[in-house]
Amino acid sequence: MTFANVGTLGAQPGSRDALVAILTRPSADLAAAGCLRYDVGVSAEHPDTVFVVELWVDAESHHASLGLPSVRAAIDEAMPLLSGDMGGFRFDVVGSPLGGAA
Known part of the structure; x- marks a missing residue:
């Protein structure tokens, strides 16, 4: 999943x-390890925060x-x-209105 x-x-x-420059360097290793998507973003409202969205074939691939x-x-x-201020969520994807298997 x-x-x-x-x-x-x-x-x-x-x-x-x-930090964004480090996180957005091309990495063939991530794809080979099972990373489907790795997006990095910023917001003018939060000038000292980097947002990251990762999709993996499964949790084990992410951990490995x-x-x-x-x-x-x-x-x-x-x-x-890093300042040490980190947050986020981890979850199993159950579906998408855009189609495709979860």
């Missing part, structure tokens, strides 16, 4: 764009991806830019 991880990452003041060397390196690089 498709797994969604939707969250917010608080950035240190003035670090949002650097956190051990990939390229993902670990990106996390290590991003850590100093």
Whole structure:
């Protein structure tokens, strides 16, 4: 079942764009690990927040991806830019009005 991880990452003041640059680097490893979609967004209303929407083939693929060397390196690089203010939701996708299997 498709797994969604939707969250917010608080950035240190003035670090949002650097964090976005790390999160939006092309990564063949994510697709190979089962990532179907990885979208990064920002909002003028929240200048120190980065929004992330991830869709995975399943929760296990998401969990396993956190051990990939390229993902670990990106996390290590991003850590100093984070404020520690994080939030979000994880859930199994049950359907979509756009069609396709969940």
